[in-house]
Amino acid sequence: MNTLKFITAGNVDDGKSTLIGRLLYDSDSIHTDQLGLIQKQSKRQEGEVDLALITDGLRAEREQGITIDVAYKYFSTSKRKFIIADAPGHEQYTRNMITGASNADLIILLIDARKGITEQTKRHASIGALMGIKHAVVAINKMDLVGYNQNIFENIMADFENKKSNLSYTQITYIPLNALHGDNVVKKSTAMPWYTGEALLPFLESVVVDKATSNALRFQVQWVVRPHEAHWHDYRGYAGNVLSGTLRAGQAVRLWPSQITTHISKIERHQEEVLEAVMGQNVVLHLGNDLDASRGDTLTEAAALIQCSSQIESWLCWLDTDALQIGKTYLLQHRFRTVRVKVQTVLKTWDIKEWQFQESGNNLKMNDIAQVVLRTNQPLFYDAFAEVPSNGNAILIDETSYNTVAACMFL
Amino acid sequence: MTHSTDYLHTLEDEAIYILRETAAQFERPALLFSGGKDSIVLVHLALRAFRPSKLPFPLLHIDTGHNFPEALAFRDQLVASLGERLIVESVEESIKKYNLKETSGRFPSRNGLQTYTLLDSIQAHQFDACIGGARRDEEKARAKERIFSVRDDFGQWNPKLQRPELWNILNGKIQKDHNVRVFPISNWTELDVWNYIQTRKIGLPSLYFAHQRECIVHQDKLVATSQFIQPLPTDKVVKEWVRYRTVGDMTCTAAVPSRAQSLEAVIAEIIETSISERGQTRLDDQVSEAAMEDRKKQGYF
Numbered sequence: 039m040n041t042l043k044f045i046t047a048g049n050v051d052d053g054k055s056t057l058i059g060r061l062l063y064d065s066d067s068i069h070t071d072q073l074g075l076i077q078k079q080s081k082r083q084e085g086e087v088d089l090a091l092i093t094d095g096l097r098a099e100r101e102q103g104i105t106i107d108v109a110y111k112y113f114s115t116s117k118r119k120f121i122i123a124d125a126p127g128h129e130q131y132t133r134n135m136i137t138g139a140s141n142a143d144l145i146i147l148l149i150d151a152r153k154g155i156t157e158q159t160k161r162h163a164s165i166g167a168l169m170g171i172k173h174a175v176v177a178i179n180k181m182d183l184v185g186y187n188q189n190i191f192e193n194i195m196a197d198f199e200n201k202k203s204n205l206s207y208t209q210i211t212y213i214p215l216n217a218l219h220g221d222n223v224v225k226k227s228t229a230m231p232w233y234t235g236e237a238l239l240p241f242l243e244s245v246v247v248d249k250a251t252s253n254a255l256r257f258q259v260q261w262v263v264r265p266h267e268a269h270w271h272d273y274r275g276y277a278g279n280v281l282s283g284t285l286r287a288g289q290a291v292r293l294w295p296s297q298i299t300t301h302i303s304k305i306e307r308h309q310e311e312v313l314e315a316v317m318g319q320n321v322v323l324h325l326g327n328d329l330d331a332s333r334g335d336t337l338t339e340a341a342a343l344i345q346c347s348s349q350i351e352s353w354l355c356w357l358d359t360d361a362l363q364i365g366k367t368y369l370l371q372h373r374f375r376t377v378r379v380k381v382q383t384v385l386k387t388w389d390i391k392e393w394q395f396q397e398s399g400n401n402l403k404m405n406d407i408a409q410v411v412l413r414t415n416q417p418l419f420y421d422a423f424a425e426v427p428s429n430g431n432a433i434l435i436d437e438t439s440y441n442t443v444a445a446c447m448f449l
Numbered sequence: 450m451t452h453s454t455d456y457l458h459t460l461e462d463e464a465i466y467i468l469r470e471t472a473a474q475f476e477r478p479a480l481l482f483s484g485g486k487d488s489i490v491l492v493h494l495a496l497r498a499f500r501p502s503k504l505p506f507p508l509l510h511i512d513t514g515h516n517f518p519e520a521l522a523f524r525d526q527l528v529a530s531l532g533e534r535l536i537v538e539s540v541e542e543s544i545k546k547y548n549l550k551e552t553s554g555r556f557p558s559r560n561g562l563q564t565y566t567l568l569d570s571i572q573a574h575q576f577d578a579c580i581g582g583a584r585r586d587e588e589k590a591r592a593k594e595r596i597f598s599v600r601d602d603f604g605q606w607n608p609k610l611q612r613p614e615l616w617n618i619l620n621g622k623i624q625k626d627h628n629v630r631v632f633p634i635s636n637w638t639e640l641d642v643w644n645y646i647q648t649r650k651i652g653l654p655s656l657y658f659a660h661q662r663e664c665i666v667h668q669d670k671l672v673a674t675s676q677f678i679q680p681l682p683t684d685k686v687v688k689e690w691v692r693y694r695t696v697g698d699m700t701c702t703a704a705v706p707s708r709a710q711s712l713e714a715v716i717a718e719i720i721e722t723s724i725s726e727r728g729q730t731r732l733d734d735q736v737s738e739a740a741m742e743d744r745k746k747q748g749y750f
Contacts, residue, residue, distance in 0.1 A: 041456050071728030096593060096608050097739045106609055109592045110585045112638045119456055121636060133613045137595075140615040261469040265502040273501060279466055308497050319458075320465045320498075333473055357613045371618055374473070433618050440622035442613045 041119040042242060045138045045171075047162035048148030050104055050127040053179050057148060057217035058111060058124050061239060064224040067113035106131055108138040117243040127158060132165070132405040133357040136445060139166050143247045144173040146238075151184045151214070154194050155201075161390045161405075167205040168353060168388075168407065168447065170427050172248045174207045177238065181230065182216045188232045204393045206424075208248050213238055254421070255283035255291070256344075256429045257337040258374045263322055275306065275322035276331055281373070281428040282421075283339075285315045285323070290340035293331055294419040299340045301326045317428075334375030336419040336429075345421060348414045351385070351449040353423070355407050358436065358443035362402035368443065369435040372418055379434065382411040409449065423447035457645050461494065464633040466617065467596055468498040471578050471631045472505040474621035478578040478631070479536070481567075481750060482508040484520035485696040486653055487582030487634065490642055492527065493651050494633060495580075507534040509579070511566050513559040514541040515677055515698035523654040538570040556672060556732045558701040564748045568604045571628055578621070580631040581750040586638045588727055590742035596635055602626040604748025630750050639726050640719055647712045658715065659692045659707045670703035670732065694719075694730050701732040 046054045062068050099106050105126040113120050123138030139145065145166035149159055166174060176198055184190045191214045202210060213222055214233050221227030222237045235241075263275040285305060292299045304324040305312050315321040325331065338344050356362055362381055370379040387398040387408040395409075402408055423430030434444035471478050480495060482488045495504050508528065528535040540559050543549060543566040551557050571579065585592045595614045600606060612620065621629060634642070646653065664671040665678065666685040672678060673691075677700045680686045691704035692715065709715040722729070741749075 039456055041459065069723060069725035069728060071724050096590065097742055098609060107593050107611055109589070110636070111592065112586045112636075134611070137613045137615060141617070260466070261473050263499070263502055267503075270501050277469055277498075279462070309500055318462060320462050320469075369622070371620060373618060374470075428616075431616055431618065433613075433615050433620060435620055435622055440620070440624060442615065442620045445613070445615045 039114075039117075039119060041121060042144065042245070042247065043121040043123070043142050044144040044146060044242065045123040045125050045135075045142040045166070046146045046148060047125045047135060047139075047158075047166070048127055048179075049150065049153070049156055049158045052127065052148040052150045052153075053217045054127065054148050055105060055124060057146070057177070057179065057215070057223065058122055060217045060220055060223045061122070062111060062113055064220055065113055065115055065239065104128060107134045115239070115243055120242065125162075129158065129161070129405065132161065133355075135162065136165055136169065136355055136357065139169040139171060140445065142166075142169075142171055144175065144242070144245065145171050146175045146177050148177050148179050149194060151178050151180050151190055151194070155197055157391055160201075160393060163202075163205060164388065164390045164393065164407065165355070167207055168355070169445075170423065170447070172206075172208045173245060174210045175238065175241070176210060176212045177215050178212065179215045179217050181214045181221065182219065186214075186229045188230075191233070201393055209245075211235070211241060213241070252421070252426045253283050254342060254344075254426055255285060255337070255339045256281040256421070256426055257285060257323070258429075259331050259333050259335045259337070260374050261333065262331070274328075275324055277320065277322045278374070280315050280317050280319050280321065282317055282426045284317075285321065287313050291325075291337050292340045292342065293325075293329065294336040294338065294344065294346070295417065296331075296335070298327075298329060300329055334373075336375075338419075344419050345448075346417050346419050348417045349382075350412045350414065350418060350420070352410055352412050352432075353407065353447040353449065354381070354402065354410045354434075355445040356402040356404055356443065357445065358441055359404055360436070360439075360443070361404070362400075362444070364400045367437060369437055370412070370414060370418075370432050370446070371435060372420060372432040373429070375418075376435075377418065378415040378437075380413050382413045385409045385411065412446070420448050422449055457641065457648055460634070460637055460641055461497070461645070463617070463636065464491075464494045465498040467619070467631065467633040468495055468580065470619050470621070471580060471633075472499070474619070475578040475629070477574065477576050478506040478580060479509040479574065479576045480504070480506055480580040481582070482510050482524065482535070483696070484510070484516070484524040484654060485582070486646065486657060487584065487642060489523075489527070489651060489653060490645060491580065491582045491633065492531075493649060496531070504533050506580070507536050509570065509576075510535060510537045511563045511570070512537050512539050512541075513563060513698050514539065515559055515700045517654070517656055517693075517696060517699055519654045519656045520696050523652075527652075536570070536574070538566050540566045542566075543569065556667070556678065556701045558732070559698055560701075561744055561747070561749070564604065564744070567750070568748050571604070576628060577623065578629045578631050579750065580633065582634055583630075583632050583750060584637050584639070584642075585635050588741045590739070590745055594632060594635060596632055597621055598630040598632065599623055600628050600630060600748065604628070606745040606748075608742065608746070640716070643712070643716050643719055647716065654696065656693045656696065659690050659710045661688055662691050662704060663688050664691065664704060667703075667732075670729075671706065672701075672703055672732070673699060675699045694726055697731060703730045703732060705729060
């Protein structure tokens, strides 16, 4: 059984939290005591439950009726396990939405049938695509308020289709919904016989996640295992996560930045010797020639090509309330390696309303998205995010506040 | 593991990754260990992350003084068998030192008071990261937590201003005197924890399995009689087959009626139950809808 991680995004009142509440409620994933609590809090008429209260976890969120930060919810059916990131709709909290999107396989873009595509829809669709999500569900909600009208659904669909060409989704699925009453959420609705596709949950249960897959071997040393005990005197293992490709015992490899070639003498997984390890697995490697490698060193196949540069073009999502300052030194954390960096120039910014680039000055403020040139104090060993996502992403950190100020996706 | 449990590998890999990242990025981490199932799983994951080395951090027990003796015995036996370092900090002493007032009521909780002891310990040992077994599925304030949750010098959580956390790139940089709470099993559900315990054959204190115990019937809950909770003449006292679904203080943790004496039987009951873990067993979370959020803002983990 595998797990699908998805994020729900949309405007403040498009009904995201209600949709999640409906998915959990109709799939029997809400415990009765939690339901009792929700019923108590619900200010609606007797008998009707405000499903949105299931996900709003903070006092301030309940008071204001908005979502401030991502809430993670877990449920499973007989077919699949699900992790939902319920993202805030407010523009002010977009950076929290980006946090949720960075770990999602699929995005649900919720649209109010009465309003059609809005600026927030476009913003969230842009961010989802940029963060590497390949699957989008455009969920057109509140169909009851437009008389379950097929034309309205199709017009919104056509509108999205017309504009989507600049977004890198490989699959977009359109579903007409009424989250409040459950139409097309878990079961097909009888109110919209004209809709021939699946209801949302059956779709989520069966969608096959398309991830950018490169076979290039990428491994970064996370932690050096060096027991300081007589019995383990000669033990020196390099623990880390296979970022991409497959590691094989005996294989010739190259270490970066030293560029020394060696071979993998042994692979251990959970203290047991294995012959190979694949993407996502944690292993401890032992290298030939008694090499000295440190945290953050990169390992590739001996003959492999990897980008090696201190001048890097990158997408940047700016997340901090303090705007970008050209020429200011930041820290760049590329997985386990941290270097110092300056943003040299902003090449062009992404106009989220038009889904196209525009020329701009060197200004980037919170929630802006742009392509920039970074200059690092030491070369990075990286890939384009589109090719090897886990070796093509990084974060920028302010050197004095230590806040995470930007997401980087290398070009 | 069989095909149907291969998602446990993913959760395990994620947790080990987070534990190694904690060891690499912080000078003085500690692993919060209570003798409950979630922290036992954390210790097991830490062994997988760091053996054959010693663990790069001590275990830290914030001892409320109201523990189940079975949990304490298990704690000591586990620590002895691993040869790792355990630090025990006493909430009882914090109560004396600061003249703290116990919560009122029949079933008092020292959950909130633990925070004083934890923060003192963080300061005394200069811990910059505390690894905890909290899970996002437990409670709605916890559903909002980051993996690396930054706390200020008062240990406070600021849920309206959390750091962005992108992909699995964890930013552990903090101001002096701030600290981070690390949650490696954030994405595990209660059922995942039980399935993992079964798959990896992890030992648990006996009170997680059905046994006979004298309990007071309090509203719809069963609270064990003990040195801390004596029955009143008006109480209905029963001897029941019970097990514990969570292990907190003896004073405010309820038992669950059960005959499940094996892991298989416990897991079958957890799949069937329609009541949440905390809702069924924790008397102290039911005080207010924001009880957990408020405790976390004050420095609880």
